[in-house]
Structure formats: C-alpha cells, structure tokens
Amino acid sequence: MLLLCILFAFGSSRSYGIQQRKHSFQPPTLNDLLDSILRLMDFFSKKFDVVNVDGIFGVRLAQGEMMRALDKGNMGEYSPAIFTAEVRRKIEKIQNLAELTSTLALPVIKNRDNKYYTMFYPTIEKPWRPFELRSKRLKKMDEKYVPTLIHVEDALFNETSSDECMGSLIGTAGKRCDVNKCWDMMTKTGVTLYYTTHQLLYFQLGLQAGCQTQFEQKMSNIGGLEDILHGLCYNIVYQMETMFKQGKVNYLFQDIFLEDGAVCGSIGIRDALNVKWLEEVMTWQDRRTGCFKEAFNDAGDWYAEEYLFGKDLEKTRLQWRKRKLLYDVEMGDSCSAHKSGVAAGFLAVHIRLFLEKDVVNYHLDRFDQQSGDREFVAEQTSAAYYFLLIIAAIAIGVILTRRPKRSGLLRAVFRV
Known part of the structure; x- marks a missing residue:
C-alpha cells in the first residue's frame, strides 16, 4: 500500500499542475x-x-x-x-x-x-x-x-x-x-x-x-x-x-x-x-x-x-x-x-x-466545446494514468509476494 500511496501522490500532483495552468488567462472586463x-x-x-x-x-x-x-x-x-x-x-x-x-x-x-x-x-x-x-x-x-x-x-x-x-x-x-x-x-x-x-x-x-x-x-x-x-x-x-x-x-x-x-x-x-x-x-x-x-x-x-x-x-x-x-x-x-x-x-x-446574448452564448459554446474537449482528454488521460499505476502496483505486489522469503518485509507490505 505504501508504494500505491506514493504513486497516487505523484499522479495527483501532475493533475493539479494541469488544473493550475488551465486558468492562467485573465480576460479584460466590460x-x-x-x-x-x-x-x-x-x-x-x-x-x-x-x-x-x-x-x-x-x-x-x-x-x-x-x-x-x-x-x-x-x-x-x-x-x-x-x-x-x-x-x-x-x-x-x-x-x-x-x-x-x-x-x-x-x-x-x-x-x-x-x-x-x-x-x-x-x-x-x-x-x-x-x-x-x-x-x-x-x-x-x-x-x-x-x-x-x-x-x-x-x-x-x-x-x-x-x-x-x-x-x-x-x-x-x-x-x-x-x-x-x-x-x-x-x-x-x-x-x-x-x-x-x-x-x-x-x-x-x-x-x-x-x-x-x-x-x-x-x-x-x-x-x-x-x-x-x-x-x-x-x-x-x-x-x-x-x-x-x-x-x-x-x-x-x-x-x-x-x-x-x-x-x-x-x-x-x-x-x-x-x-x-x-x-x-x-x-x-x-x-x-x-x-x-x-x-x-x-x-x-x-x-x-x-x-x-x-x-x-x-x-x-x-x-x-x-x-x-x-x-x-x-x-x-x-x-x-x-x-x-x-x-x-x-x-x-x-x-x-x-x-x-447571442454573441456571449456563441463564444461560450465555442469555449465550452474547446475546453470540454481538453477536459475530456485530460480526464481520459488521467484515468488511463491511474489505471496503469494500479495495474503496475498490483503486478509488482504479485511479483514480490512470489519471491523467496528473504523478501519477507516487502511481502508484508502487500499482504491483505
């Protein structure tokens, strides 16, 4: 579980970085x-x-x-x-x-x-x-x-x-x-x-x-x-x-x-x-x-x-x-x-x-479509990223639990 926490923390920091960059544009007001x-x-x-x-x-x-x-x-x-x-x-x-x-x-x-x-x-x-x-x-x-x-x-x-x-x-x-x-x-x-x-x-x-x-x-x-x-x-x-x-x-x-x-x-x-x-x-x-x-x-x-x-x-x-x-x-x-x-x-x-109203709605629709596409890609990328992390962690756990007893400490980490 320790290894999973580390990997998820790393993944979360990457996701937060994307979110921070997303709102950097400050448009002028009326x-x-x-x-x-x-x-x-x-x-x-x-x-x-x-x-x-x-x-x-x-x-x-x-x-x-x-x-x-x-x-x-x-x-x-x-x-x-x-x-x-x-x-x-x-x-x-x-x-x-x-x-x-x-x-x-x-x-x-x-x-x-x-x-x-x-x-x-x-x-x-x-x-x-x-x-x-x-x-x-x-x-x-x-x-x-x-x-x-x-x-x-x-x-x-x-x-x-x-x-x-x-x-x-x-x-x-x-x-x-x-x-x-x-x-x-x-x-x-x-x-x-x-x-x-x-x-x-x-x-x-x-x-x-x-x-x-x-x-x-x-x-x-x-x-x-x-x-x-x-x-x-x-x-x-x-x-x-x-x-x-x-x-x-x-x-x-x-x-x-x-x-x-x-x-x-x-x-x-x-x-x-x-x-x-x-x-x-x-x-x-x-x-x-x-x-x-x-x-x-x-x-x-x-x-x-x-x-x-x-x-x-x-x-x-x-x-x-x-x-x-x-x-x-x-x-x-x-x-x-x-x-x-x-x-x-x-x-x-x-x-x-x-x-x-029609101009505002038109540009909001365009923005939503563009940002929606970006968010969808980001969400799909993030989901795929986490899925791979989980698979990798499980694979590592399986490998470690099947190793000789000299790896007992690592086996204990992954024991349910």
Missing part, C-alpha cells in the same frame, strides 16, 4: 474596455484640429456602436446585471465625446482638404451604423474566398482607385450607385489585407447610400449580397487568425488587424470578435496619451510576414511603409490618425462580446 475607449475618445477630442477623414470615420463608427448599445439597452435587451447605470454612463460619455470631436473636426478637415472631405462627407457627417447581416455566424465557404499567397500589388492596394469606387456609389465621383464602374475590382476573390476590407466597405457604403437594388441586380448570377459579405468576412477572419497565429500580432499588421475586426464586427460577424484578440489590442494603447502609435521599423521575423508577403520581404516592407506614410497622419507623439481611428472601431464593436 469596464476595462469602456475605459480604454474613453481614453481614446478623450485623445481625439483634444486633437480634433489634426485628425483626418479616416480618423473621424473610426470615431463615427464607435459612436454608432454606442448608440446601438443604448438603443438595445433601453429596449431591455441587455441583462440589468451587466448593463448597469455605470456602464450606461460610460457609453453615453463615449457617444458625447465622439459627437463633440466630429463637430469640431469636420470644419477643420474641410479647410485642409476640401476635395477629400467632399468625396467622403456622407461617411462622416453622422454616426456610422451599417447594415447588419441576418446570419451572423460564418460557415464553411467556397475556396475562392480563402486568400492565396499574396502578390505585392494586392498588398499595396491602390487606395486612390478605391476612393473613386466609393465616390461612384455615393455620387461624389460620378453618377450615384454606379456599380458597374468598379465591379470587377470589388468582387475579385482571393485578395488580402486592405484590398479585402475596402471591398467590404464598398458594399457597406453602397447599402448606406441606397444602392441595394443595383447590387442585387448585378449579383443575380453570383449569389446574394449576404453571401458575398459572408465570403469577405470569412476571408478577413481567416487573415486575422493567421496574423494572431503566434499569440500576438506583429507591429507591421496591427493597423490592418484593427481594420479587419472593425469592419466585420460592425456588421455583426461573431467570429470577428475574440476576447484574446481584444486583450492583445488593448496592450497597444499608449497609456499616457490614449492613442495608438505607429512604428516604422523593420525589426523582427514572423510567420504571417512570410505567409502574406512571400519571399521578397524587404522590397515589400519598404513599399508597405511608403503606403502608410502617404495615407496616414501623425497627430503628435507618433500617434497615428488611421490606426487610432480603426482602433476606436475595433474596441467599440467588442462591447458586443459582453452585452449581446
């Missing part, structure tokens, strides 16, 4: 998230005179999410235990700061770049509340939506052409709802990074502009509008998972990672919301200013760089940096207007992780 958004909105409100259109679009997206949360909360769709008076107060404050920032920034942006302001005024004149999908869970899609190894021209998506395509929908760059102008470009499959997110934004903007009929007529032979939006987000979430493959996102992809989560999360895609992604993103926020900074160095080696950019990394990195410097605005202290804007959207859509 109040942590709201405080993070408040710091970012406070930053924008103080820097309204240097923000650009992209930054204000992110502010408007966050404002739309706060309005949506307040509407649903007022209709009693959230649990009172979660949607407390303090949570409501913080959401209202975020909404008010977003409105104040936008009101102050719009005249400044117009004076600085009237052409760009005029082209995209319909996207920033009011809170951004996009069309939401009826089915919010991604399904296994056709392989055509999964990106292949990217070509440099896809990584360096032509933003000028994209701007013209957006303008052709809202009537600021040609006839309103002209879906023919950029159809091939905006329905091309297997692309990645900003190309994919701008495709999704193209359809979101068209729906906001009232172009649904034109879209559906054009899509008659390629599936419905929701099928295309699901396919784009399937692609986008696939890319996000690739970027997060090592448990963190390389600085080179932080901006696009934020944009990915914001655009798919805002139309209700549950798979674009992830508490571990949220925890990672919240570590990027500058504690002093509340902004999201941009770094332009080439240090580091990472799986997703090779996957997304192929072998010619150095050439692509240099071109990628030029793209960022051309379309971003530094708001002081290395704070990025674009990155801070998409971060506002990313953080805002993640309040759904805490408030929306």
Whole structure:
C-alpha cells in the first residue's frame, strides 16, 4: 500500500499542475474596455484640429456602436446585471465625446482638404451604423474566398482607385450607385489585407447610400449580397487568425488587424470578435496619451510576414511603409490618425462580446466545446494514468509476494 500511496501522490500532483495552468488567462472586463475607449475618445477630442477623414470615420463608427448599445439597452435587451447605470454612463460619455470631436473636426478637415472631405462627407457627417447581416455566424465557404499567397500589388492596394469606387456609389465621383464602374475590382476573390476590407466597405457604403437594388441586380448570377459579405468576412477572419497565429500580432499588421475586426464586427460577424484578440489590442494603447502609435521599423521575423508577403520581404516592407506614410497622419507623439481611428472601431464593436446574448452564448459554446474537449482528454488521460499505476502496483505486489522469503518485509507490505 505504501508504494500505491506514493504513486497516487505523484499522479495527483501532475493533475493539479494541469488544473493550475488551465486558468492562467485573465480576460479584460466590460469596464476595462469602456475605459480604454474613453481614453481614446478623450485623445481625439483634444486633437480634433489634426485628425483626418479616416480618423473621424473610426470615431463615427464607435459612436454608432454606442448608440446601438443604448438603443438595445433601453429596449431591455441587455441583462440589468451587466448593463448597469455605470456602464450606461460610460457609453453615453463615449457617444458625447465622439459627437463633440466630429463637430469640431469636420470644419477643420474641410479647410485642409476640401476635395477629400467632399468625396467622403456622407461617411462622416453622422454616426456610422451599417447594415447588419441576418446570419451572423460564418460557415464553411467556397475556396475562392480563402486568400492565396499574396502578390505585392494586392498588398499595396491602390487606395486612390478605391476612393473613386466609393465616390461612384455615393455620387461624389460620378453618377450615384454606379456599380458597374468598379465591379470587377470589388468582387475579385482571393485578395488580402486592405484590398479585402475596402471591398467590404464598398458594399457597406453602397447599402448606406441606397444602392441595394443595383447590387442585387448585378449579383443575380453570383449569389446574394449576404453571401458575398459572408465570403469577405470569412476571408478577413481567416487573415486575422493567421496574423494572431503566434499569440500576438506583429507591429507591421496591427493597423490592418484593427481594420479587419472593425469592419466585420460592425456588421455583426461573431467570429470577428475574440476576447484574446481584444486583450492583445488593448496592450497597444499608449497609456499616457490614449492613442495608438505607429512604428516604422523593420525589426523582427514572423510567420504571417512570410505567409502574406512571400519571399521578397524587404522590397515589400519598404513599399508597405511608403503606403502608410502617404495615407496616414501623425497627430503628435507618433500617434497615428488611421490606426487610432480603426482602433476606436475595433474596441467599440467588442462591447458586443459582453452585452449581446447571442454573441456571449456563441463564444461560450465555442469555449465550452474547446475546453470540454481538453477536459475530456485530460480526464481520459488521467484515468488511463491511474489505471496503469494500479495495474503496475498490483503486478509488482504479485511479483514480490512470489519471491523467496528473504523478501519477507516487502511481502508484508502487500499482504491483505
């Protein structure tokens, strides 16, 4: 029996070690998230005179999410235990700061770049509340939506052409709802990074502009509008998972990672919301200013760089940096207007992780299934382990009891 006790003690210590490691992850709370958004909105409100259109679009997206949360909360769709008076107060404050920032920034942006302001005024004149999908869970899609190894021209998506395509929908760059102008470009499959997110934004903007009929007529032979939006987000979430493959996102992809989560999360895609992604993103926020900074160095080696950019990394990195410097605005202290804007959207859509019953249940089911599988394996492994220990102990006891009398002491240990 002494030997059995020793073996069981050893087995128990191993099991306890597994249990200890299991609960090491400490996710952010809803109040942590709201405080993070408040710091970012406070930053924008103080820097309204240097923000650009992209930054204000992110502010408007966050404002739309706060309005949506307040509407649903007022209709009693959230649990009172979660949607407390303090949570409501913080959401209202975020909404008010977003409105104040936008009101102050719009005249400044117009004076600085009237052409760009005029082209995209319909996207920033009011809170951004996009069309939401009826089915919010991604399904296994056709392989055509999964990106292949990217070509440099896809990584360096032509933003000028994209701007013209957006303008052709809202009537600021040609006839309103002209879906023919950029159809091939905006329905091309297997692309990645900003190309994919701008495709999704193209359809979101068209729906906001009232172009649904034109879209559906054009899509008659390629599936419905929701099928295309699901396919784009399937692609986008696939890319996000690739970027997060090592448990963190390389600085080179932080901006696009934020944009990915914001655009798919805002139309209700549950798979674009992830508490571990949220925890990672919240570590990027500058504690002093509340902004999201941009770094332009080439240090580091990472799986997703090779996957997304192929072998010619150095050439692509240099071109990628030029793209960022051309379309971003530094708001002081290395704070990025674009990155801070998409971060506002990313953080805002993640309040759904805490408030929306269907989102919470979906992720709990996924977590339970994953942890359940791990627990089942651990339990089966533990049971098998103990079974082997018992068999080994019995075998040793039998062997020892059959040995000559000089082993009498050991025989006595196993005597019943």
